[in-house]
Amino acid sequence: MMGTVEGYDEVIRGPGGHEESIFVSVRLRPLDEKEILKKDVSDWECINDTTIIYKNANLSLSERSMYPTAYTFDRVFRSDCSTRQVYEEGAKEVALSVVSGINATVFAYGQTSSGKTYTMTGITEYTIGDIYDYIQKHREREFILKFSAMEIYNECVRDLLSTDTTPLRLLDDPERGTIVEKLTEEALRDWDHVIELLSVCEAQRQIGETALNETSSRSHQIIRLTIGSSAREFLGRGNYSTLAATVNFVDLAGSERASQSLSAGTRLKEGCHINRSLLTLGTVIRKLSKGKNGHIPFRDSKLTRILQSSLGGNSRTAIICTMSPARSLVEQSRNTLLFASCAKEVTTNAQVNVVMSEKALVKHLQRELARLESELRSPGTTVITSDYAALLRDRDLQIEQLEKDVKDLILQRDIAQSQLKEMQKLLGEDRNSLMRVGLGNYPNLRIHESPDSEHPPDTSSLADSPTFSSGHSRSSSEDNFIRIPDYVENFQDNNTSPRLLVISSSFSESESCHEWEEIEKRSNGTSEDLCKEVRCIEVEDLSCARPVETPFSALSVNSSGDGEIPELLSPPPEKERISASPSLNEEKQLVSLPFKEHVELVSPPLKQDEQMVSPQVKEERELHSVDSCNVPTANSSPLQDLPEDSPGSKSLKLTKSRSCKASITMTNHTPPDGTEKEFIARPGGIGRKLLKFHFDVGRLSREGSHPSAENIVDIELEASNEMSSRTHNSNSIDTCTTMTELHHENEIPDAPIKEPEEKSNQPSKNVKDIGLDPIEDEHKGLTSWPTEFKRLQKEIIELWDACNVSLVHRTYFYLLFQGDPTDAIYMEVELRRMAFLKDTFSRGEKTIVNGQTVSLASSMKAVRHERRMLSKQMLKKLSEEERQSLFLKWGIGLNTKLRRLQLAHRLWTNKEDMNHIADSAYVVAKLVGFIEQGQQAPKEMFGLNFAPRTPSRNYSFKRSLISLL
Numbered sequence: 001m002m003g004t005v006e007g008y009d010e011v012i013r014g015p016g017g018h019e020e021s022i023f024v025s026v027r028l029r030p031l032d033e034k035e036i037l038k039k040d041v042s043d044w045e046c047i048n049d050t051t052i053i054y055k056n057a058n059l060s061l062s063e064r065s066m067y068p069t070a071y072t073f074d075r076v077f078r079s080d081c082s083t084r085q086v087y088e089e090g091a092k093e094v095a096l097s098v099v100s101g102i103n104a105t106v107f108a109y110g111q112t113s114s115g116k117t118y119t120m121t122g123i124t125e126y127t128i129g130d131i132y133d134y135i136q137k138h139r140e141r142e143f144i145l146k147f148s149a150m151e152i153y154n155e156c157v158r159d160l161l162s163t164d165t166t167p168l169r170l171l172d173d174p175e176r177g178t179i180v181e182k183l184t185e186e187a188l189r190d191w192d193h194v195i196e197l198l199s200v201c202e203a204q205r206q207i208g209e210t211a212l213n214e215t216s217s218r219s220h221q222i223i224r225l226t227i228g229s230s231a232r233e234f235l236g237r238g239n240y241s242t243l244a245a246t247v248n249f250v251d252l253a254g255s256e257r258a259s260q261s262l263s264a265g266t267r268l269k270e271g272c273h274i275n276r277s278l279l280t281l282g283t284v285i286r287k288l289s290k291g292k293n294g295h296i297p298f299r300d301s302k303l304t305r306i307l308q309s310s311l312g313g314n315s316r317t318a319i320i321c322t323m324s325p326a327r328s329l330v331e332q333s334r335n336t337l338l339f340a341s342c343a344k345e346v347t348t349n350a351q352v353n354v355v356m357s358e359k360a361l362v363k364h365l366q367r368e369l370a371r372l373e374s375e376l377r378s379p380g381t382t383v384i385t386s387d388y389a390a391l392l393r394d395r396d397l398q399i400e401q402l403e404k405d406v407k408d409l410i411l412q413r414d415i416a417q418s419q420l421k422e423m424q425k426l427l428g429e430d431r432n433s434l435m436r437v438g439l440g441n442y443p444n445l446r447i448h449e450s451p452d453s454e455h456p457p458d459t460s461s462l463a464d465s466p467t468f469s470s471g472h473s474r475s476s477s478e479d480n481f482i483r484i485p486d487y488v489e490n491f492q493d494n495n496t497s498p499r500l501l502v503i504s505s506s507f508s509e510s511e512s513c514h515e516w517e518e519i520e521k522r523s524n525g526t527s528e529d530l531c532k533e534v535r536c537i538e539v540e541d542l543s544c545a546r547p548v549e550t551p552f553s554a555l556s557v558n559s560s561g562d563g564e565i566p567e568l569l570s571p572p573p574e575k576e577r578i579s580a581s582p583s584l585n586e587e588k589q590l591v592s593l594p595f596k597e598h599v600e601l602v603s604p605p606l607k608q609d610e611q612m613v614s615p616q617v618k619e620e621r622e623l624h625s626v627d628s629c630n631v632p633t634a635n636s637s638p639l640q641d642l643p644e645d646s647p648g649s650k651s652l653k654l655t656k657s658r659s660c661k662a663s664i665t666m667t668n669h670t671p672p673d674g675t676e677k678e679f680i681a682r683p684g685g686i687g688r689k690l691l692k693f694h695f696d697v698g699r700l701s702r703e704g705s706h707p708s709a710e711n712i713v714d715i716e717l718e719a720s721n722e723m724s725s726r727t728h729n730s731n732s733i734d735t736c737t738t739m740t741e742l743h744h745e746n747e748i749p750d751a752p753i754k755e756p757e758e759k760s761n762q763p764s765k766n767v768k769d770i771g772l773d774p775i776e777d778e779h780k781g782l783t784s785w786p787t788e789f790k791r792l793q794k795e796i797i798e799l800w801d802a803c804n805v806s807l808v809h810r811t812y813f814y815l816l817f818q819g820d821p822t823d824a825i826y827m828e829v830e831l832r833r834m835a836f837l838k839d840t841f842s843r844g845e846k847t848i849v850n851g852q853t854v855s856l857a858s859s860m861k862a863v864r865h866e867r868r869m870l871s872k873q874m875l876k877k878l879s880e881e882e883r884q885s886l887f888l889k890w891g892i893g894l895n896t897k898l899r900r901l902q903l904a905h906r907l908w909t910n911k912e913d914m915n916h917i918a919d920s921a922y923v924v925a926k927l928v929g930f931i932e933q934g935q936q937a938p939k940e941m942f943g944l945n946f947a948p949r950t951p952s953r954n955y956s957f958k959r960s961l962i963s964l965l
């Protein structure tokens with residue numbers, strides 16, 4: 001693992017790192033002359049080595065009850081303690097870790113004039129002195145010491161060893177953390193050189209007189225010593241290794257209030273900046289003290305950025321809080337102690353940093369490899385260490401998680417199968433039913449027949465129909481077909497992780513097509529390679545719909561992208577049709593999932609769910625089924641008379657959808673060898689499990705009264721670990737079934753959970769059967785959808801954050817998926833994709849997203865760029881008033897520099913706070929014009945594409961955003 005030692009490129013953190021609390025001590029200084037003159041009294045007393053108390057006898061009862069009177073720390077120092085003692089007992093151990101290759105930080109915090117500089121000056125000198133002593137005593141090693149110093153003044157970083165006052169930039173290095181660009185580093189020659197450099201720093205440091213301290217330090221000062229050491233006997237041999245670490249001595253500026261220091265003008269401005277930095281430091285410490293899980297705003301100030309690793313990362317840290325004993329400063333002193341109390345709870349995880357020469361690295365890796373190999377070869381002889389046990393536990397957890405995933409997918413597949421069965425039933429009963437629901441009137445509708453259909457289409461009956469005219473060619477119908485690029489990328493991984501491939505989506509809007517073409521060009525794929533012709537059907541509206549016995553209208557569609565003219569509505573060929581049985585033996589399993597806004601339809605229970613249907617509904621269905629082949633009219637739908645709350649009482653409505661298509665395909669396919677049996681019988685044998693989840697949804701659309709064929713969403717998911725794979729060209733969809741959406745206004749499908757074992761014995765559940773009865777569902781152990789949604793949403797947000805996903809993507813996804821039960825699949829798909837991405841990044845690997853190679857570092861960079869783009873948009877998209885109110889709301893000073901950039905940098909940063917997420921989404925949506933247009937991207941695009949697909953007409957911005965990914 002890489003460490004963060006400035007000046008060293010490749011630092012390996014050795015073992016032995018452990019969590020350790022920051023060492024916190026408090027130093028009380030004596031009353032100073034001014035305080036004595038003002039007849040101030042000393043109200044604080046260190047009653048032992050660890051406790052300091054407030055001893056004001058005049059304290060009112062309410063004050064006593066409000067504040068603690070005793071505070072305990074690792075060490076407290078009385079006012080008569082020398083700085084040497086403070087160093088020895090409060091900082092030495094931490095500071096000298098640096099000679100052993102462990103980063104260290106010592107900093108002083110406290111109100112102005114409390115003795116921070118007084119203390120830190122001594123600590124710095126004592127430490128460096130001891131380091132030289134150590135070097136003297138360890139002749140067997142060669143040491144290199146480098147000295148640098150900086151100050152943060154008014155939120156600008158200045159090099160204290162240079163006369164150039166140009167602010168230095170902070171750079172983020174994914175491996176080394178925050179780096180101060182161009183900071184001078186002097187190689188130390190000897191002790192005199194140290195003293196010389198320290199006095200240069202002192203002279204350079206911004207000092208300004210305040211009412212409380214004539215030589216008040218107005219800046220935060222960081223003196224940094226980097227020490228590298230190597231054993232002399234290996235030097236020059238090429239296989240040496242070096243211990244490398246830095247120690248920071250941080251003298252913070254005074255945290256006085258502007259009123260107290262009577263600051264005005266420049267001093268007041270300084271106070272604001274100092275306080276902002278200190279405020280952020282306080283917030284960071286407070287948040288860290290509660291754990292490192294939430295968002296820690298290190299980036300909100302230069303100080304916390306630079307000190308990030310010292311405050312919770314790879315560093316040992318000691319904080320000395322200095323305070324005056326004066327009664328008049330009691331409030332400040334309490335604040336200091338509060339800060340110190342929080343700091344006590346913060347832990348860091350320092351590790352030994354080892355820099356290896358290439359040769360040494362190779363040797364080290366060879367040794368490591370040999371060790372691992374021998375462990376693998378003889379696990380029995382290897383002592384079952386706690387590491388090994390932990391590894392096993394991890395594996396178990398992974399297996400558990402995978403089993404859960406498999407169950408979820410099986411359930412989703414079952415649901416889809418049952419829906420598909422309904423469709424097939426519809427097709428089987430009446431292949432021309434779609435004609436009767438009005439499709440014959442749509443001149444632009446074309447439907448593909450699967451080439452190897454067992455039921456060749458009877459084109460004669462349709463030959464004259466413009467709807468099914470075989471005279472259409474793709475090129476002549478561009479306006480009605482969407483060309484969908486198949487950004488199918490094989491995320492081929494080792495055989496322990498599922499393969500995911502993917503991903504395409506598109507809008508029906510022509511601009512979106514252009515956008516796709518743009519992206520296609522960028523990804524070096526030809527349109528032919530990437531695009532797929534989509535054939536969809538569309539049903540005009542409710543008035544055209546007939547009451548049907550199944551919840552779907554279904555068509556077989558050949559979407560192989562071969563340009564063949566669609567010929568006929570036909571059921572899919574037997575071997576490729578989804579079976580209603582839960583068997584996994586089919587080559588592919590097509591699963592339709594409900595999409596809202598598309599179809600609202602009569603949804604009588606599936607056949608296998610018959611027993612779940614109330615007798616009343618059954619009776620009514622029987623009554624109406626007689627008429628099911630007739631073209632209905634709005635007022636002739638017999639089902640309209642059904643009671644509102646009966647399961648089949650919803651009317652069929654096929655409405656417009658935007659174009660969409662998406663494909664997620666796992667590349668391994670189940671060999672038809674009964675693997676599923678194993679899979680079903682041995683859920684624990686995850687390595688041999690295969691799950692295919694083919695999801696294909698054709699979305700129906702219309703243009704006025706003449707809908708155009710637009711959509712197919714095809715998602716095929718397959719998870720396989722050990723299966724021998726045969727390559728599947730995901731660009732071609734062998735047989736797809738276009739489905740309409742099942743959307744029940746009142747019947748909310750809940751999160752599907754079902755044991756795989758049950759599926760062979762029990763009828764598949766239709767979406768509508770799940771979640772209707774929360775109490776019953778609870779009995780069955782089903783999670784309620786709202787709870788599940790929140791969980792998924794939170795997980796996704798966390799993964800976005802971890803993977804540095806585009807903010808625009810997050811925003812669209814967040815705004816589109818607000819908890820509708822039919823969103824479950826999108827949430828699931830997004831979750832999986834992000835988990836995959838995170839996993840890939842965590843292994844330090846790159847992957848390909850939309851034709852571009854993406855790594856953790858590049859995604860980080862892209863998000864930074866995106867933030868800059870967003871900040872630029874603020875001028876265009878937000879009025880002055882809106883901007884100001886946002887700055888205020890987001891705690892950004894109205895006069896601070898780079899306000900817009902600051903705002904952009906705060907967007908989507910606090911993944912714990914859902915209000916923050918909602919606000920961020922709102923701001924981003926506003927900036928990219930999403931809100932303006934009142935348009936929503938089709939949800940399906942998210943199934944499947946990582947890149948933002950803004951429906952915005954602001955192409956240049958949109959493109960630049962997309963190009964960020």
Ligand SMILES: Nc1ncnc2c1ncn2[C@@H]1O[C@H](COP(=O)(O)OP(=O)(O)OP(=O)(O)O)[C@@H](O)[C@H]1O
Pocket residue numbers: 028029030032079110111112113114115116117118119213215216217218252253254255322
């Ligand atoms: N423990 C101490 N014993 C004696 N004198 C002290 C002690 N601590 C501080 N002083 C004196 O108090 C004064 C203020 O100290 P110092 O400048 O270190 O405060 P500071 O906290 O760094 O203030 P600022 O934040 O304004 O820079 C100095 O004159 C210093 O000599």
